[in-house]
Amino acid sequence: MFEVLKNLAEIRAGHPFRGSVPAVDGGDAMVVQMRDVAADGTVGWTALTRTSIAGARPPDWLRDGDVLFAARGGRNYAVCLSDVPPRTVCAPHFFVLRLRAGAARVLPAYLAWHLNSGPSRRYLAGHAEGTDQLSIRRAVLEDTPIAVLSLERQRLLVALADAAMQERRCLEALVRSRDRELDALAHRLLTPDTVAVAVAVAP
Template sequence: MNDAAQTTPLKDVAYIRAGHPFRGAVEVFANGSVAVVQMKDILPTGQIDWSSTVCTELIGRKDPDWLKQGDLLFISRGSRYHAAYVDLPPPFAVCGAHLFHLTVRDPGVVLPAFLAWQIGQQPVQRQLQQAASGSHQLSVAKPALEALEITIPPMKTQRLLVDLADMALSEKTLLTALIRNREQELDALANALASGHPLNFS
């Protein structure tokens, strides 16, 4: 690939598969060997909350599409269609039916973390909003996802963008924690004031 950014359909960049075809609700087993990632387990930051996933057992002769390090999970329903980066998955994990399972074809050409970042940005989000359809709840179908136009810059640029995105997330996490602590401090002062106790501003 040359130094210029190139645009290509997502299907040429990644393998796209539907989530595991569970029949109805996921049956939960307390000591199940398979973790199941559902929409509820994907944080707004694009990270997967493995601690909130349920465990189950899979029955069938065909090997499931196990989640691997560097895979992506695409949320196809709702008001924002972002991709989650699969990081440090358990040995056996699958995703639910309302998620698409993406595997980058050649990580030497496209960094999975970069692809996840780009899918969450405004230019791609506009494409997804235009492609979404449905009468009761908007969703993005597999053909529309496959046709999504992705811009691929040189690898050095991809790494820089991923590093910047990671720094922005770290800064946001820190600021959110500081704001939460300040709000808790103000709540404590308000309660002390209402109950007639001395106010501690230290």
């Protein structure tokens, strides 16, 4: 069964900062920006910019289970939040998706995975607008078709995606380790000073 996204989740824009996010030492809030989200979907919580948020009405702070969707630029992606620090908001480049009270049949992590899947990417790319910079309008995101599977299948898909991401991290770490070994070997064998020393001590 398919549902449009707006029937499953409330969708709002990130905090309406005017211009760039002002960094304030000792500020009372933290901000998730696009640079804080790694390619594997993890958020660098410890590196967030601190700022101050004024106003009589407190912002709608982020919380565990929220899904951020990057709506601007050539790379649109969704990330499911966990371990969110207190008093954290996100920049307006993101939409915040929060599952509705009656949408217990959809897991937040599954929703993020679905939006990152091939069919959703093709749908969103086909409806992106803009010349200098592509973006996804809120109305387009709201009408994104979401396949509502059984919770068992949702958990299975999320587990498979997590396992694939862990394998990717391990492979990337192995490649980086091999690159460092090759760099060290090249330095030892190909640097003029080390080559001269090797020749001098040769029998």
